[in-house]
Amino acid sequence: MKMNTRVLAILSLLVGIGAVLHAVVPPILFGMRPDIMLPMMFLGILLFPKLPYVFLLSIATGIISALTTTVPGGQISNIIDKPVTALIFFGLFLLVRKLDTKFTAPVLAAIGTVVSGTVFLSMALYVIGLLEAGFVALFATVVLPATLFNVIFIIVLYPVIKRIMNRAQPVAI
Numbered sequence: 683m684k685m686n687t688r689v690l691a692i693l694s695l696l697v698g699i700g701a702v703l704h705a706v707v708p709p710i711l712f713g714m715r716p717d718i719m720l721p722m723m724f725l726g727i728l729l730f731p732k733l734p735y736v737f738l739l740s741i742a743t744g745i746i747s748a749l750t751t752t753v754p755g756g757q758i759s760n761i762i763d764k765p766v767t768a769l770i771f772f773g774l775f776l777l778v779r780k781l782d783t784k785f786t787a788p789v790l791a792a793i794g795t796v797v798s799g800t801v802f803l804s805m806a807l808y809v810i811g812l813l814e815a816g817f818v819a820l821f822a823t824v825v826l827p828a829t830l831f832n833v834i835f836i837i838v839l840y841p842v843i844k845r846i847m848n849r850a851q852p853v854a855i
Contacts, residue, residue: 685738689730693739696722701746709752716828719747720798721835723764724791725843727772728783740768759805767798784841791836792829799825 700722707718723743727736744764748757771794778786803817803825 685734689735690738693726693730693735693742696726697739697742697746700743701750704747705750716824716831717747717795717798717802718835719743719764720767720795720828721791721832721839723768724771724787724794724832724836725840727768727775728787728790728840729843729847731772731775731779733772736768736772737765740765743768753806755806755809756802758809759802762805763798763801766801767794770794770797783844787840788833788837791832795829795832796825799828 697719700719703718703722707716720743723739726739730736741764744761747760747764751757751760753759771790774790774793775786778790799821803820807817
């Protein structure tokens, strides 16, 4: 599949905006912060649901997240977490793509955030030896609030971005 330069530019903007937001959000617990790059990655997948775009977006998001993480061992966790999460999100999106995205997008964002948090914390458990009790505490205090934030983020931004994309010159995908 030939990649559209315009689509790549829009995906780059989403990654860039996500990187800035990710860098300015303060850590909540033990250097962990909600991953604001996730909803931007989800938006990119919702707008351009093609496997090459999803793969490229997930790799870029993983690398940028790894560069801006404040968690010890978070670099490896981010690089693994983002492609896994993106592919699961994409697969689920393909299963429900015929349904109204106004309802499915927030549900997918919630599932995607929980998947991402679980993979990230599991990798952190393996890489830095995070204790099992630490996993549960971090999941409850970081992943669950991030899930709520990402759902609200998608509920607010997805319809706005979709409307802008529809009014702008159509992008061939």
